[in-house]
Amino acid sequence: MIELRRVETDADLEAWRQVRIAVHPNERTPSVEELRAGARPGLVYVIAELDGEPAGSGAAGPSDMAGRGFVAPRVIPRARRRGVGTGVLHALARHLVENGYTLVGAKVEDPGSLAFAERFGFREVDREVEQARSIGAEPPARPPDGVELVSVAERPELWLSVYESVGAQAFEDMALDQPLHVPLEQWETTWLGAPEAMFVALAGEEVIGCAGLILDTDLPERAENALTAVRRDWRGRGVASALKRATLAWAAENGIREVYTWTQRGNEDMRRLNEHLGYVTRTESISMRAPLPLPAP
Secondary structure (H helix, E strand, O other), rough: OEEEOOOOHHHHHHHHHHHHHHOOOOOOOOOHHHHHHHHOOHHHHHEEEEEOEEEEEEEEEEOOOOEEEEOOOOHHHHHOOOOOOHHHHHHHHHHHHHHOOOOOEEEEOOHHHHHHHHHHEEEEEEEEEEEEEEEOOOOOOOOOOOOOEEEOOOOOHHHHHHHHHHHHHHHOOOOOOEOOOOOHHHOOOOOOOOHHHHHEEEOOOOOEEEEEEEEEOOOOOOEEEEOOOOOOOOOOOHHHHHHHHHHHHHHHHHOOOEEEEEOOOOHHHHHHHHHHHEEEEEEEEEEEEEEEEOOOO
């Protein structure tokens, strides 16, 4: 028997996390504390049990893409093709319909998930690749003349300036099928990695770039690259490369053995920079979209 319920307690959140870890072992999963801190209006988590054991989970809520919602249903491998995914997906989609959404986005990374999504009217709209980098003995970053790199831990007041200058331009310029909308409160929580591993590029006292790492509490030897972005008038001058090298050097000094990042189709400059720094492509993610409500199973 399949039982679906909304996540309420910390124990529920931990069960939700374990499903995600089982489905996406190569990606970091937010901690219970991060999930609590990232709560916002309209965001819901669900857990699915099959014969009394956690078998699936999901999330739904406002997308970073303006004007639509998102769903993220997941089912552990041993419980697939037993109706769990369909139940989770429709519960999440109903939540979005009840909140007034008419479009929904989702991401898939394997042929089985792609076929499942297409059954419910989802169609591909974009792709991004995961690029990974093994960490060894990393040289220190060498920023261009007149540029200084500081950590957010050293200068926490700079993070707001990053949002207002660098972040705003980066969101407008991202190679996405729709504009990205990131409210300030979300920037200050889910977009800020470890402050000691987040670096800001300064020209005098002007913020011109950022890069950093999001640490993984489950696998401390691994980290995800946070947003790497440079102000338009400073692009092509070695700032992004210096920022990225600062994160790699910090990783080496702090016991991290692998970093990885997701880069959108169309952002060839960042992909080439990553390749120049030794990143290799590991997987690909397909962005899907469907009208709401979804067809009945």
